Amino acid sequence: MLTAQTKIGEKICLGLDYKKDTLLALRSKEEFFCPICGESVLLKLGDQRIFHFAHKQGGACRDFYESESNYHMEGKRQLYQWLIRQKIPSVLEYYDRDIQQRPDIMFNYNGKKYALEYQCSTIPESIFIKRTNSYLQNGYIPLWILSSNKILIKKRNIVALSNFQYLFLRTTTSGKFYIPSYCPEKQQFHMVESITPYSTKNAFANHSFYPIKKIDLSDLLEPKMGNQFNLSSWNSENEKFKINWALHPGNQHKSFFHEIYNKNLNLFLLPPEIGLPVHHSLLLQTPPIIWQTYFFIDIIANKNPDDLISLHEINCHLNKRIKKKEIVVRNLSLLEKANPLLAIFDYLLVLEQLGMISRKGDTSYQLKRKISIPKSNREREEAKQIFFQKYQRILLNK
Ligand SMILES: [Zn+2]
Known part of the structure; x- marks a missing residue:
């Protein structure tokens, strides 16, 4: 200490x-x-x-x-000095006797009380959530900062994140997600931003690095983020993921394979509309290829053009899948309004932009045309080419 x-x-x-x-x-x-x-x-x-x-x-x-490791002690010391330099009233190793919590640093900023936890070791998810809730209930804003040396960058734009690391996910006031981390050896913050998972562990992400001397607290709480999303690398990583996954499906996904087989679907012949990146898909631990396939099976497959799709049925099917653990919602204790339906809404918006569905009032959609299932690899490749040209235009117009 x-x-x-x-x-x-x-x-x-x-x-x-x-x-x-x-x-x-x-x-x-x-x-x-x-x-x-x-x-x-x-x-x-x-x-x-x-x-x-x-x-x-x-x-x-x-x-x-x-x-405590030296890395941790050094990190909290540097973070403390950084706050003091900004004239932010801060207490190192604060102890709140009432709630018996010891944030690494307690500070006051813009009239609010913050509990900064610089976390270098992995603690059980339940303890993380318990501490977070206790801070929130006692008027603190929890600010969890991960140690940077724990973040595994697999490729320039791909990161492997554990469920524990996802707990550190925060949002800016404009609703953008990021994970803040710090490295005392490099004396820099590392922000993992624009996180778009394609599997339970792996996600596309942007990385921003800020030397501690060049960033202040407001930048840490509201980082400015760019969003360069590369659709073709998304596409190729997804294809690779599908191959690996089909070879080694975990036990939890057996029912998925069973179900698509029963519906005469083939993982490698799914239409290009299934498995798209959407903003809120990180609220779900289940990969987009799975939850969007379920969405197709539950909602789209049995409908004909002009049929209505109600939000009520979408919600019912989603809840059924969640209950059966076929769709798993991520534990994100720092996000108060993390409704898994938001991922589905994002997906509906994309389908709308693609001209597959249209909105009918506040509580329903109408199917415009059916999603056709490719019958061969060649058919799928052709459909994919056309689809991605159209989809790219939609993404660029956003
Ligand atoms: Zn003591």
């Missing part, structure tokens, strides 16, 4: 820059105590780790702080 008190209650915060000589002199005449449990702590001034305090005795405090 980086904070302690002297016998007379004076606070020593190693988040500020102290010279080693100053600390050696202080250590020779002072005793230090943990501000939380009151136990005696040692001031460690070795060369291996950054200067810190360590509990002598065991207990909850020791379990909490003494497992």
Whole structure:
């Protein structure tokens, strides 16, 4: 830990820059105590780790702080100094006794109280959610920042994200999603933006890197994001994903293969309208190729042109699939309004722009033309070519 008190209650915060000589002199005449449990702590001034305090005795405090890595201690120290430089009132290793939570840093900004958690180790999802909810219920805005060294960039525009990492997903006021992370070694923030998953783990994303000296808190809370989406690499990654997946389907997807087989569908002969990237698809853990196939089977396949599609039936089918765990909703505790229907609405909008359906009032759509199922690879390739030219134009006009 980086904070302690002297016998007379004076606070020593190693988040500020102290010279080693100053600390050696202080250590020779002072005793230090943990501000939380009151136990005696040692001031460690070795060369291996950054200067810190360590509990002598065991207990909850020791379990909490003494497992901290140097990376974590250094990261929270840099984040603290960064806030102080911006004249933002901040407390390092704050302890809220009422809720017994210890955010790495508590700060006040624009009249609001924030709890910053710089998370370097993986903690159980349930603990993440419990802490987040407790902050929210007690008037804090939780600001979870992931350690950058945990993010696996597979290719320039593809990232592998675990369910744990998705928990860090935040939105800007304009509704754009991003995951903030920080690296104390490179002294830079790494923002994972425009996340468009094509499988449970892998997603297309943009990466922005900001040296900590060049960014302020408002940029971290509202990053400016570009959106360069490459449709042809989306297409080729999806094809690769389908092949790998068909070879090694997980147990949870057995029912999917069973069902499409029963409906006379073939994963490799699905129409190009199925498996499209949409903004809110990250609300679902289920890959777009699956949930959009279910949407096709449940809603579109049995309908003829001019038939109506009601929001009520869409909702019913979605809930049934969710109940049967055929569609899995992601746990995103930082997003308050994360309704999985939003992904379906995005998809409906694309189908509307493609001229497949049209809106009829507030609660229904009308099918304009059927989605035709290719009968051979060649037919599919031809349909895909035509489709993607049209689709590209729609994307460019957005
Ligand atoms: Zn303690």
